[in-house]
Amino acid sequence: MSIRRAFVPFVLVATVALTSCGGDDSDSGSSAGGEPSVTPSSTESTTASTTPDASEDGDVAACDLLTTDQVAAAVGSPVKQGMPSSGPAITGGSFTSCVWQSEDPDNPADTATVTIYPNAAAADSARDDSSQDVPGIGDRAFSGSFASMWVYIGDRSFFAQWYAFSGSDEENLPKSQALATAVVDAL
Incomplete structure (x- = not known):
């Protein structure tokens, strides 16, 4: 368990670095939430745009659901503009x-993530x-690895997570739950 816990910061920092640099177009096969079977493919878009990215069935884009103030209120930490x-x-x-990166200069790698x-x-x-x-939370919800939340709402599901490097899963999970509740309220 302690080896896995020590490995998490490395994986998250590498993921954030690749995302902010555009990555190498290869499929990582793993996510910060430790859920390899639902990771984005190599065709994902990691650049912000003025036009919201909507899923194929016309739903709202994840970055359009919550403002930075709403995310900050849910996780208890200031965050930057979301990266879709x-x-x-x-x-x-x-x-x-x-993905909303922390705006706290003492904890810049902390992140809030919502995937619909x-x-x-x-x-x-x-x-x-x-x-x-x-x-x-929603129609049904359950916690996953690294203080993540999975929520069913109608015919769809979503992943919500606050991950603070300095926090334990026990400290991060209530913040992930608050983030998930904010998403349910916005949907």
């Missing part, structure tokens, strides 16, 4: 994602034996 991405989901359809999928299969594929049901 989208692409085909392994579970079918297209995902839309947004057009189906419940994405959340289904992320559930494992250690997942814990979390009542009161």
